Amino acid sequence: MKDTAQETINKIYDSLTRAERQLAGVILENYPMSGMGSITRLADKASVSTPTVARMVQKLGYSGFPEFQEALRQEVEARFSNPIAKHESWAQSAPEAHILNRFTDAVMSNIRQTLANIDPSQFDALAGLLADENRALYITGGRITHALSEYLHLHMQVIRARVRHIRSTSNAWPHDLLDICEGDVVLIYDIRRYENSTLRLAEIAKRRGAKIALITDQWQSPISQYADVSLKCRIEAPSAWDSTVSMMLLSETLIAAVQEARWDQTEDRMRALEDMFDQTKIFRKFV
Amino acid sequence: MKDTAQETINKIYDSLTRAERQLAGVILENYPMSGMGSITRLADKASVSTPTVARMVQKLGYSGFPEFQEALRQEVEARFSNPIAKHESWAQSAPEAHILNRFTDAVMSNIRQTLANIDPSQFDALAGLLADENRALYITGGRITHALSEYLHLHMQVIRARVRHIRSTSNAWPHDLLDICEGDVVLIYDIRRYENSTLRLAEIAKRRGAKIALITDQWQSPISQYADVSLKCRIEAPSAWDSTVSMMLLSETLIAAVQEARWDQTEDRMRALEDMFDQTKIFRKFV
DNA sequence: ATTGCTTTGAAACTATGCTTACATTTGTAG
DNA sequence: CTACAAATGTAAGCATAGTTTCAAAGCAAT
Secondary structure (H helix, E strand, C coil): CCCCHHHHHHHHHHHCCHHHHHHHHHHHHCCCHHHHCCHHHHHHHCCCCHHHHHHHHHHCCCCCHHHHHHHHHHHHHHHHCCCCCCCCCCCCCCCCCCHHHHHHHHHHHHHHHHHHCCCHHHHHHHHHHHHCCCCCEEEEECCCCHHHHHHHHHHHHHHCCCEEEEECCCCCHHHHHCCCCCCCEEEEEECCCCEHHHHHHHHHHHHCCCEEEEEEECCCCHHHHCCCEEEEECCCCCCCCCCCHHHHHHHHHHHHHHHHHCHHHHHHHHHHHHHHHHHHCCECCCC | CCCCHHHHHHHHHHHCCHHHHHHHHHHHHCCCHHHCCCHHHHHHHHCCCHHHHHHHHHHCCCCCHHHHHHHHHHHHHHHHHCHHHHCCCCCCCCCCCCHHHHHHHHHHHHHHHHHHCCCHHHHHHHHHHHHCCCCCEEEEECCCCHHHHHHHHHHHHHHCCCEEEEECCCCCHHHHHCCCCCCCEEEEEECCCCEHHHHHHHHHHHHCCCEEEEEEECCCCHHHHCCCEEEEECCCCCCCCCCCHHHHHHHHHHHHHHHHHCHHHHHHHHHHHHHHHHHHCCECCCC
């Protein structure tokens, strides 16, 4: 592998002249950011002239200052991106290019970016809404996100009362909105190929005074115009389809947050559920 | 404290235009290094014109591109010198102990371990089975994994013919097994609190000559005794529930792999599907 | 001290980057 | 369908960055 600029400087340090050593010191001092500005800036910081800088980077083996700077940029990028994250082989016994590794790479990056761009106060606000049993909760999704909405619904049912799942894909969904009241919460999953019926549903719910919570992709569903809270997820994947892993993560985190907030009440509900399971012998007794 | 460029972008994201969002995406994707080159480079990377970049940074509150870049440089410098940044904080503006960070930490670790323990040849074998249209494909899951099984079913339907979803939670599932033939594939999701009915289903399918594929947790469902292929996923989470994110990841990767293997045929099916969508006006025409 | 070599910076020049003005396209309301 | 407004890109011009040339200063050897 090629040397970093830092290593090269140290190697040839002895052969440097006075002004060049001065410059080298400044570069190394706040490496590598000090080299990110213009050549003039760097020269000034080191109290040398710009030609000195130009000559020095050529001694280091670069064709000119821009090339030197580009090299620095790449070094920073390598250091910034989580070392475990990039170019790691996730499934070690498979080749780097195996779909397992490629897909996981993309998903990890999605998760990282989703989290980086999330506003924790929005998240907390949403968790708060979901935890409030005074508000009835309606959950729905589109064609692709239907499974996610169902998953959230399943868990929310255990955690709290007054939860309903709406199939926005069925044309009977207006029935489900009949009972909706001012202050109720409608949580909608909507990712690209945004569906008309889901948008209508949001409009109607909004008009009836419901709070609209939206979990969408980075391009944002048109529903965001009605949303009181909205969370954006990265969904890109090396596939003909998008990846909803980051949305699943967010959903589960919401479940955990709401459950934490309402643990006292949830505990009773879970016990009651266990009792019913026992009576119906759904699960194996001994695993 | 003043907002970082990242925060500002997220705040005004809603008011951005198409080209600007495209640009915002590129900036956030490899933030903040993507903004360290020249305005031309950044514009090219985002496939927009340089004036679009210039206009956007003005919207963000900077006098021009150089000032924007200078702000980025200072952010990098701050992050580099800040030792706390070393310990991974996923949602940077939330405290380390925020549920967002704790949960994501656990999930990332799950994914890592899941991938590390997966046998690529098993994965490939499973993908091969799923891609084989000579074998009818049955997909099912339990109480918690039902959503996953439905998600996989939805995608597989687009990719290939002869796919069916079985609700193992309904007691009508034996009906669905009537048609099953020697060599057909039954893919079962089963995680802890392994359900009796799912186990029965596996037994019966096996006896009728079906290949059993299993996606389970690290403790392994009892179904694994019947399984021809089985993949284990880590599902631990700091919550009263398990996390199925790693299973979702694996499912999506399977989808991608099968789709890649059958792209020729899948392409036609997707086109046919698009035609039907067009006729039913399910999606918004202009996004 | 003088010579000649090396180092250094000032200044001119060239190339690239940034901005502005304007034309084209795209979307929308009447 | 037309007209208008918004968004976006093209191209020109202006500004800054980077390089090269050259002359002056420093320094060692005679």
